Amino acid sequence: MTEKKTLRIGGMSCVRCSAAVEHALKQVKGVESADVSYASGRAEVVYVPGEVAKGALEKAVKGAGYTVIEDPAEFAKREQKKMVTLFIISAVFCLPFLFMMILMPFGDLPLRNALHHNGWWQLVCATPVQFIVGFKFYKTAFLSMKNRSPGMDLLVALGTTAAYGYSLYLLIAGKDEFYFEGAVFVITLVLLGKILELRAKTKTSEAIEKLTRLSPKTARVIRDGEEIEIPCEMIQKGETVVVRPGESVPVDGTVVSGSSSIDESMLTGESIPVEKFEGETVYGGTINGNGSLHVRADRIGSETVLAGIIRMVEEAQSSKAHIQNVADKAASIFVPAVLAVSVVTFVLTLVITKETSRAVSSAVSVLVIACPCSLGLATPTALMVGVGRGAGMGILIKNADALEHACKIRAIVLDKTGTITYGRPALNELIPVGITKDEALRFAAAVERDSSHPLANAITSAYDGALPEATDFESVTGQGVTATVEGKKVMIGRSAWSLRGGSLTEDIASRAEELENAGQTVLYMSVDGSPAAVVAVADTIRPDSKNAVSDLKELGIHTAMVTGDNRHTARSVGDAVGIDETVAEVMPDGKVAEVERLRREYGVVAVSGDGINDAPALAAADVSFAVGGGTDIAAEAGDIILVGGNIALIPQAVRLSRATMRKIKQNLFWAFFYNSVGIPLAAFGLLTPVIAGAAMAFSSVSVVTNSLLLKKSKLK
Numbered sequence: 048m049t050e051k052k053t054l055r056i057g058g059m060s061c062v063r064c065s066a067a068v069e070h071a072l073k074q075v076k077g078v079e080s081a082d083v084s085y086a087s088g089r090a091e092v093v094y095v096p097g098e099v100a101k102g103a104l105e106k107a108v109k110g111a112g113y114t115v116i117e118d119p120a121e122f123a124k125r126e127q128k129k130m131v132t133l134f135i136i137s138a139v140f141c142l143p144f145l146f147m148m149i150l151m152p153f154g155d156l157p158l159r160n161a162l163h164h165n166g167w168w169q170l171v172c173a174t175p176v177q178f179i180v181g182f183k184f185y186k187t188a189f190l191s192m193k194n195r196s197p198g199m200d201l202l203v204a205l206g207t208t209a210a211y212g213y214s215l216y217l218l219i220a221g222k223d224e225f226y227f228e229g230a231v232f233v234i235t236l237v238l239l240g241k242i243l244e245l246r247a248k249t250k251t252s253e254a255i256e257k258l259t260r261l262s263p264k265t266a267r268v269i270r271d272g273e274e275i276e277i278p279c280e281m282i283q284k285g286e287t288v289v290v291r292p293g294e295s296v297p298v299d300g301t302v303v304s305g306s307s308s309i310d311e312s313m314l315t316g317e318s319i320p321v322e323k324f325e326g327e328t329v330y331g332g333t334i335n336g337n338g339s340l341h342v343r344a345d346r347i348g349s350e351t352v353l354a355g356i357i358r359m360v361e362e363a364q365s366s367k368a369h370i371q372n373v374a375d376k377a378a379s380i381f382v383p384a385v386l387a388v389s390v391v392t393f394v395l396t397l398v399i400t401k402e403t404s405r406a407v408s409s410a411v412s413v414l415v416i417a418c419p420c421s422l423g424l425a426t427p428t429a430l431m432v433g434v435g436r437g438a439g440m441g442i443l444i445k446n447a448d449a450l451e452h453a454c455k456i457r458a459i460v461l462d463k464t465g466t467i468t469y470g471r472p473a474l475n476e477l478i479p480v481g482i483t484k485d486e487a488l489r490f491a492a493a494v495e496r497d498s499s500h501p502l503a504n505a506i507t508s509a510y511d512g513a514l515p516e517a518t519d520f521e522s523v524t525g526q527g528v529t530a531t532v533e534g535k536k537v538m539i540g541r542s543a544w545s546l547r548g549g550s551l552t553e554d555i556a557s558r559a560e561e562l563e564n565a566g567q568t569v570l571y572m573s574v575d576g577s578p579a580a581v582v583a584v585a586d587t588i589r590p591d592s593k594n595a596v597s598d599l600k601e602l603g604i605h606t607a608m609v610t611g612d613n614r615h616t617a618r619s620v621g622d623a624v625g626i627d628e629t630v631a632e633v634m635p636d637g638k639v640a641e642v643e644r645l646r647r648e649y650g651v652v653a654v655s656g657d658g659i660n661d662a663p664a665l666a667a668a669d670v671s672f673a674v675g676g677g678t679d680i681a682a683e684a685g686d687i688i689l690v691g692g693n694i695a696l697i698p699q700a701v702r703l704s705r706a707t708m709r710k711i712k713q714n715l716f717w718a719f720f721y722n723s724v725g726i727p728l729a730a731f732g733l734l735t736p737v738i739a740g741a742a743m744a745f746s747s748v749s750v751v752t753n754s755l756l757l758k759k760s761k762l763k
Contacts, residue, residue, distance in 0.1 A: 048095075048096075049079055049093050049094060049095055049096075050093070050094060050095075050096050051091060051092065051093050051094075052091075052092045052094065052104065053089055053090070053091055053092075054089070054090040054092065054104060054105075054108065054115050055088055055089060055090075055115065055116045055117070055122075056068055056083065056088050056089070056090050056108060056113055056114070056115065056116070057088070057113065057114045057115070057116040057122045057126075058112070058113040058114050059088065059113060064113065064187075064191075065083040066083075066194075067111050067112070067113075067190070067191070067194035068081075068083045068090060068108055068111050068113055069081050069082070069083040069090070070111075070194065071107045071108060071110060071111035071194075072090060072092055072104060072107050072108065074107065075094075075099060075103050075104060075107050076098055076099065076100075076103075077094050077095045077096075077097075077098025077099035077100075077103075078092060078093070078094045078099065078104075079093045079094060079095065080092070080093045081093075090108070092104060111190070111194060112186075112187075112190035112193070112194070127242065130238065130242050131242060133179075133180045133183075133238060134180075134235065134238050134239060134242060136175065136176075136179070136180055137176050137180040137231070137234060137235040137238060138235055140172045140173070140175055140176050140231060141176070141231055141232060141235050143168070143169075143172055144169075144172065144227070144228040144231055144232065147228065148228065166214070166217070166218035166222075166223070166225045166227075167218070169214070169225055169227040169228070170214075170215065170218060170227065172227070172231070173211060173214070173227035173228075173230055173231050176230070176231045176234050176235065177207060177208075177211045177230055177231070177234065180234055180235075180238065181203075181204070181207060181230075181234045183200075184200045184203045184204045184207075184234065184237075185204050187200035187201075188200045188201040188203075188204035188205075203233060203234065203237050205385070205386070205414055206229075206230075206233060206414055207229070207230035207233050207234055208230075209411050209414035210226045210227070210229040210230040210233075210411070210414075211226075211227060211230040212411075213226060213407065213408075213411040214226045214227045214230075216407070261295065261332040261353060262279065262295065262297065262331055262332050262351075262353055262354075263279060263294065263295045263297050264278065264279060265277065265278055265279060266278075266279050266282055266288050266289075266297035266298070267288065267289040267291075268282060268286045268287060268288050268289070268344075269286070269287045269289065269341075270286070274289055279297045279298075279347075279348075280348060282297065282298060282344050282347050283344070283347070284344055284345065284346075284347060285343065285344060286343075286344050287303060287341050287342070287343055287344075288300065288341070288342045288343075288344055289339070289340075289341055289342075290307075290329075290335045290339070290340040290341075290342055291335070291339055292307070292335060292336065292337045292338060292339060293334070293335060293336075293337075294334075294335050295331075295332060295333070295334055295335070296309070296329050296330060296331055296332065296333050296334075296335060296340075296342065297331055298331050298342065298344040298345070298346065298347050298351065299328070299329070299330050299331050299344075299345055299346035299347075299350070299351045299352055300328070300329060300342040300343045300344045300345045300346070301326065301327070301328055301329075301342065301343045301345055302323055302324065302325050302326060302327050302328075302329060302340055302341070302342055303325065303341045303342065303343050304325060304340070304341040305325070305338055305339050305340040305341055306322070306323060306324045306325070306338050306340075306524045306525050307322075307323055307335055307336045307337065307338025307339065307340050307524055308320035308321065308322050308323070308336035308337070308338070308500070308524070308525075309321050309322075309323050309329055309333050309334065309335060309336060310333060310334040310335075310336065311330065311333045320336055320500070320501060322524075322525045323340065324525065328345075329342055330351070330352045330353070331346075331351040331352065331353045331354075332351070332352075332353035336499075336500075336524075337499060337522065337524070338524045352634070352635070381722075385413065385414065385726070388413055388726060388730055389410045389411075389413040389414050390410070391730075392406075392409050392410050392413050392729070392730045393406045393407065393409065393410035394406075396409045396410070396732060405732065408732075409729065409730065409731075409732045412729035412732075412734050413726055413729045413730055416722070416725040416726060416728075416729045416734065425711060425714035425715045425717075425718045425750050426447075426711050426714070426715070428714070428750060428751050428754035428755075429707055429710040429711045429714055429753075429754040429757060430447050430450060430707065430711070431754070432707075432710075432754045432755060432757045432758055433450055433703055433704075433706070433707035433710075433757060434450065435758075436703065436757065436758055437450075437687075437700065437703050440696065440699060440703070441689065441693060441696055442687060442688075442689060442696050442699065442700045442703065443687065443688040443689075444686070444687050444700075445685070445686050445687065445688065448686070449670050449671075449686030449687050450687075450703075450704050450707055450708075451704070451708060451711075452651060452669045452670045452686075452704075453653070453670050453687070453700055453701050453703075453704030453705075454701065454704040454705040454707075454708045455650070455651040455669075456602075456604055456651050456652070456653045456669070456670060456701055457603070457604060457605065457649040457650040457651050457652070458604060458605040458606075458607065458645040458646075458648070458649035458650070458651075458652050458653070459599060459604055459605070459606055459607070459652070459653040459654070459655065459697070460607050460608075460609050460638070460641060460642060460645065460652065460653070460654045460655070460656075460664060460668070461596075461606060461607065461608050461609075461626070461655050461656075461694070462608075462609065462610060462654075462655060462656035462657065462661050463586075463608055463610035463612055463616075463617060463620055464586060464610065464612065464657075465656070465657035465674060466655050466656055466657055466674050466694060467588060467589060467592045467608060467620060467624055467626075467694070468586040468587060468588050468589060468592075468620060469586060469587050469588075469589060470586060470657065471501070471505075471586065472501055472502055472504075472505040472568070472584045472585065472586055473505050473508075473509070473584065473585065473586070473587045474505050474506055474508075474509035474582065474583075474584055475562075475567055475583045475584060475585045475587070476562065476567075476581075476582075476583040477491075477509075477580055477581070477582050477583070478555055478558060478559075478580060478581040478582075478583075479579070479580050480551065480552075480555060480577075480578045480579055480580055480581070481577065481578070481579060482574070482579055482580070487572065487579055487580035488506075488509060488510050488580075489510060489512065489514065489515070490532050490535075490537050490572065490574060490579065490580075491506050491510075491537075491539055491572055491580065491582060492506055492507045492509070492510035492514055493514045493515050493516070493517045493530070493532045493537070494517050494520070494528055494529070494530045494532060494537050494539055495507050495528065495539065496514060496517065497517060497520045497528075497530065498520075498522060498528050500522075500528075502568060502570070502584050503528075505584045506582065506584070515532055515533050516532075517530040517531065517532050517537075518530065518531045518532075519531045523540070523544070526540045526541055526544040526545075527539050527540015527541060527544055527545050527570070528540065529545075535574050535575050536574070536575055536576070537572065537573070537574050537579075538572065538573045539570055539571070539572045539582070540570060540571070541570075541571070542559075542569075542571040545570075545571045545572060545573050546571050546573050546578055547573065547576060549573055549576065549577055549578045550578070551578055551581070555581060558581070559571075559581045559583075562581075562583040563615075564615055565585075565615060565616070565619045566585065566612070566613060566615040566616020566617070566618075566619045566620070567583045567584065567585035567616070568583070568584045568585065569581060569582070569583050569584075570582040570583075570584065585616075586616075588620060588623055588624060589693075589694065591693055591694060591695040592624045592694060593623070593624045593625060594695055595694045595695040595697055595698060596624050596625050596626060597625060598695070598698035599697065599698050599701075600625075600627075601698075602698055602701055602702070604653075604698075604701070605627050605628075605645070605649055606625075606626050606627045606628075607626065607627060607628045607629070607630065607641070607645060608620070608621045608626045608628075608629045608630070609630045609633050609637075609638050609641045609664070610629075610630070610631055610632075610633065611631075611632065611633055611634060612631060612632070613631060613632060614631040614632060616631075617629050617630075617631035617632075618631070635661075635662075635663045635664070636663070638654075638661070638663065638664035639663050639664050639667045641664075642654060642664050642667045642668055643667070646669070651669045651670070652668055652669055652670075653668055653669065653670040653671065653672060653697075654667070654668035654670075654671050654672070655671075655672035655673075655674060655689075655694060655697060656671075656672075656673070656674065656685075657673065657674035665685050670686055670687065671685045671686045671687070672685055672686075672687050672688075672689055672694075672697055672700070673685025673687070673688045673689070674688075674689050674694065687700055699762060702762035703762055706757060706760055706762055707757060710753060710754055710756070710757050713753055714750045714753055714754065717746070717749060717750065717753070718746065718750060721746040725746075
């Protein structure tokens with residue numbers, strides 16, 4: 048019998064760190080498997096309880112150079128604060144070098160010469176950056192070598208140490224040409240990239256915490272004929288739970304007595320509450336309306352649908368594929384190759400020329416020109432510009448993976464309520480019977496003004512005039528509302544109840560049936576017992592939805608609307624906006640299944656949604672779009688947030704992703720090309736460290752400049 052344990056890992060700085068942690072955990076006796084995700088900072092360990100010593104897993108993680116943490120959000124906050132402080136320190140010491148470089152094109156100026164040829168002040172400015180700010184690079188470089196997984200930090204440590212060490216050698220030797228600025232700028236810029244990366248990582252814990260808060264802490268149960276309040280974890284299966292108006296349902300169960308309307312939007316995304324009567328099922332975390340219910344507890348604790356949603360979000364986010372950074376993957380081969388070339392260069396040059404200074408110069412030139420500044424900047428600078436441009440367009444990109452994956456989207460799942468539609472009922476049509484339309488709307492709004500039902504607001508907000516007073520108001524659960532307006536008894540609700548046997552003309556009855564078949568909620572109003580109006584309320588389609596779907600199709604993306612709403616409503620909305628396929632009456636786990644189906648058929652799948660019910664599907668998708676204005680949980684689970692709920696931004700986000708990835712590929716090509724050409728030239732002694740440093744700086748400037756061009760490029 049095995050058990051599974053989740054560890055939160057702190058201190059990982061690249062995907063190769065996760066490999067090191069995974070390797071360390073697998074070496075623990077009794078561990079059968081370990082899966083470490085750099086993206087989520089989680090380690091899923093399957094082990095045999097009796098064989099794993101207490102604290103052995105934590106000790107293994109610590110031995111690899113990382114930490115097991117309790118609060119990932121707090122740890123990330125501390126790390127970011129520490130890194131920002133180091134960056135500020137580094138930037139301050141960079142300023143004199145920056146001033147020196149600015150003056151270089153102006154020729155033989157006294158101030159420029161004083162800065163450039165005075166090695167002692169350069170040593171004073173460079174030393175704190177190299178050994179205080181850069182200590183983290185040395186530490187990570189040592190750990191990467193210890194764990195046999197060299198990464199970018201080792202290249203930074205080697206390159207900057209070479210530049211600093213050779214400059215110190217020249218200073219002691221009495222020379223006046225130094226390369227301290229190369230070490231200082233590399234450390235500062237790479238540290239900036241790491242800060243941006245840390246800010247971009249997804250914070251999954253907040254989404255899980257908000258989901259957990261949906262379930263109440265206490266509940267009232269009937270024991271020995273008495274109603275008592277107990278913690279929810281003490282509820283037993285089969286017990287009767289009392290749910291009062293406005294409370295959250297604590298369990299999944301069956302209504303044994305009472306009737307009410309339940310807000311199930313956290314499951315279905317549907318904004319209109321569902322009427323519940325004896326014998327019907329209710330779900331934990333949903334919100335009770337204005338009726339009181341007695342519910343038999345059928346599923347409790349971890350068995351509830353809400354608990355299942357939480358598990359799905361955790362598992363989907365942890366298992367989400369993470370594309371490794373191209374530069375990090377190349378580093379595992381690049382680092383030993385550069386070291387070998389540098390050593391060979393030193394030996395061969397010394398043997399051939401018999402000149403130690405020339406051998407050192409050539410070897411250091413190899414390390415300096417190979418310093419991965421341009422390689423390290425190739426991706427983050429393009430991402431930074433892409434993310435910045437997206438923010439200006441109302442597209443908030445939460446992590447780099449999302450921007451990278453968005454260019455590959457081949458199918459997208461769109462939620463109906465709150466995404467394609469506004470997610471709130473509105474008066475769609477009013478058909479008067481025997482009275483004027485204005486009079487019918489005035490009577491209806493006057494009665495519904497005192498009702499708390501979501502449909503009531505749709506009716507009252509449609510009338511902008513002064514409303515008469517309504518007296519003797521009464522709400523009948525599951526039927527409708529009634530009141531006296533201007534001395535007349537007005538009833539609004541289900542046809543059998545509100546019309547009380549009154550008949551509609553064949554044309555009006557037929558029109559009402561058409562509206563119901565189109566998925567709209569149809570209410571009937573009578574005045575003094577006579578039919579007075581048919582009122583149709585429905586969730587309205589966003590004006591930008593049709594164009595958004597059309598744009599997605601132009602981009603070669605298959606569109607699917609997957610919703611928990613009924614088939615009639617879903618089909619009507621899908622047809623109106625031109626969706627390729629519509630899947631209705633789907634629960635949260637069904638949405639995840641649809642994502643998997645589309646992935647098998649098309650490839651990379653995106654999901655767009657705004658509700659709690661969308662969170663598992665958002666987490667399971669390759670790219671997830673959370674519609675701004677939706678739930679906080681959807682926003683946390685989403686990779687990209689569309690501000691203002693404008694789904695027309697989805698195709699723009701795809702275009703932005705494609706443009707950004709083009710820039711990244713261009714940057715990486717030139718960075719690798721620069722190293723491929725520069726290293727051989729340095730090895731053959733055709734480049735001095737000065738030229739190597741300048742070439743390194745030029746490569747960095749070219750990468751940044753190319754990335755900045757993304758600001759003005761057309762998205763098409």
